[in-house]
Amino acid sequence: MEVRVRVIKVTDDVEATEKYIAGHLKVLESYGVTKVTSADRSWIANPNTYLILFESMDDFRVLGGGRIQLRSKGFPLPLEDAIAEIDPSIATYMEQFEDLEVAEYCGLWNSKEVAGYGIGSIYLMKVGVAIAGQFKMKKLMALCSPATVKLTMKVGMEVIESLGNKGTFFYPKEGLIATILQINDLINIPTAVDSEREFIFNLRNNVVKNTLEKGPKGEMMINFEVNVKSGNK
Template structure:
């Protein structure tokens, strides 16, 4: 019996209930790993109009993972700026270079221990990149730890060597090295590996689809609902 999940997109300020479930799960995972000082596990993102997310839900509605896309709006710093901007002011400078064409950040990736090891992190990352065409972003930044570096490189992120110490930051604590990466082109995905690029384009062209994804422990059945909802105000 395989795992069945739904990946559903939402807009933070329009869906408080989903935001709360997302935050609760994310904070729990961070606690499980002994991380309590992450700057992005605050609540501010829930109030920003430029934040869209994707949650992974079980059949009974439990949120077991998620990822967010923050659009740079020129007013609120992106999470990466808050996280490591004080260590290197050039973080803001580089983001600003991409601002006019539309840029943002893929952040807040997590999955619950109950689904650990089945490979949903890469699926959430692909889905997060897939939806950026709906919000017209030409590029995308992210910050990642060493152990997630191979995964984010697969989908086309490139390390910003000019930031920090050869691209490295000690964050969120002394036990971790983080790197700031940029996706050179969120539209063409030219730096992504072929398989990942094709999957992202497929999700972009068919944001509503029911499919089986191959993970490390076998197939995972995913019901993708990636069209960012139009909410009635």
């Protein structure tokens, strides 16, 4: 199987953005989640939102991906709205950032079709961190499910224990827990495990490259085209 990974600004490619949304909603519904802020469509009008897309090279179907949403006037991070009623102190916490100084990596999903090739949560996370390093921002934040917290910490994220119940919240519904995390140093990512840091640095230095990944289902050739073309640098 062969896929490509590319980055687009959502306002530049409406067709690809709609494919990403449809795939994400389908995955959420399969888990019984029908109401979640990350499924809201308001971000498609944000010129500072970028999609990371995993696409089939056969027919360019979107097989997974995620969003890097930079915070700016009129466009708060999804996690701000998600936890504002639970912990209003999130508003005070976010006051430390100017426009485009912080982003959220959210909306991660992958189809079952690629999961068996090693393209799971940890892979999506480290690709996102590598790409986020191209932006001049102070922090990258995320809300994670219990199953992905430890994986997320492997790529350098740390729990923000000053928010919620030592960083945890009931979200997206009662009985489900989400943890808020952030990377404090996107340049050096000192708390990442060595193998993940090596992958991130390699992708940063080689934004156009091909790599072969192996998983239970077999081999997958991945063509990376992840240079962010933007005016923020």
